[in-house]
Amino acid sequence: MKIDDWLLEILACPACRSPLRAEPDADELTCTSGACGLVYPVRDDIPVLLVDEARKP
Template sequence: MNLAPTLLDILACPACHAPLRADDAADELVCTGDDCGLAYPVRDDIPVLLVDEARSTR
C-alpha cells in the first residue's frame, strides 16, 4: 500500500470520524475509534471509504 503520510493525516472514518491507521499487511485502513472498529479496503492505492465496503474487526 502506497499512501502519502499527509493523506493519512486528513482521512477519517466515515462512520465515526475517528482517525484511520494503515494496516499494510492487510491493505486496509483501520478505524482507531473505540466503538467503531471498521476496516476499509485500499484497492490500487485508493482508499475505499464506503461503510458498505468496510468489514468489522470485532
C-alpha cells in the same frame, strides 16, 4: 499499499469521524475508535471509504 503520510493525516472514518490507521501487512485502513473499529479496503492504492464496503474487525 502506498498512501502518503499527509493523506493519512486528513482521512477519517466516514462512520464516526475518527482517524484511520494503515495496516502494513494488509491493504486496509482501520478506524482507531474502539467503538467503531471498521476496516476499509484499499484497492489499487485508493482507499474505499464507503461504510457498505467496510468490514467489522
